[in-house]
Amino acid sequence: MAEDQADNRRSRGRNPRGQGERLREEILVAAMRMLDELGDDQALSMRAVTRAIGTAATSIYLHFADRDALVLAVLNRCHDDLMRAMTEAESTHADPADQLRARTMVLGEWAYHHPGLYAVLHESALNQGTDMAFRKELADGTVAAVRRCMDAGLVPAGDAATIALDLRAAVHGAVSMRLHQPDQPWPPLEEQVERFLTKLVGIRP
Structure with a gap:
């Protein structure tokens, strides 16, 4: 009898195929939106995230151990989106200078349109104690783009x-x-970026 009850509880706890990944994605999207509004990872509440997507507060812990894990997942998603956008922008140009220009504009425009996420990426308390390897990847990509111009x-x-x-x-x-x-x-950001490329990198306008 006890074993049957345990089996029933386990069955009720299982998600239909694919539902768990959908819930994880909903949590990530909601947390990303809220962090962009808050601009502060310490102000993010796990309970508020679950309220935003209309699920039980305990559900979030099936996918993220704590708030830091959730914030880190959001920042990794931001990095992935940025890398994809920069790669796509660079791929439309054959000239290395144009590739660097396109890459720089993507980064500048993303930061401008997502100020909260940008603040969390660079200023969050999580930055103090976490090795965020993706930040190095972003930096290395710019170094490589400059080197191609050289x-x-x-x-x-x-x-x-x-x-x-x-x-x-x-x-x-x-x-x-x-x-x-x-x-x-x-002035338009594009104009400033062009001046930076000319004065700092040496690219001819």
């Missing part, structure tokens, strides 16, 4: 890693200032 003779030879870091810092600053000082008469 190899093609399109820009002066130099330290690609340092130049890529300067470029990323400049774009980060441009986006951050736009977000925090929206009343300023900012």
Whole structure:
């Protein structure tokens, strides 16, 4: 009798095929939207996420051990989306300089349109104690793009890693200032990025 009751409980606890993955995706999408609104991973509540998708509070723990695990999954998803968008943007150009320009614009526009997620990606408390390998992958991709320009003779030879870091810092600053000082008469981001590429990388306009 006891075994039958246990079997019934286990059966009720099983998700139909594919339902578990759908729930995980719903949780990720909801958490991503909320983090973009909050701009602070510490302000995210696991209970609020489950309320947003209309499921039991305990369901979220079947997929994510805690809030940090959920936030990290969101940031990994952001990274995957960014990498895919940059790869697609680069693939439309054969010229290495145009590839770097396209890649940089994707990153700048994504940061501008997702300020909350951008803040969590760079400023969250989770950053202090977690090795986020995907951030290095993003940085390495920019270094590789700068190096391709050098190899093609399109820009002066130099330290690609340092130049890529300067470029990323400049774009980060441009986006951050736009977000925090929206009343300023900012030029189009594309124009600023073009100047960064000219002055920092050496790409001819």
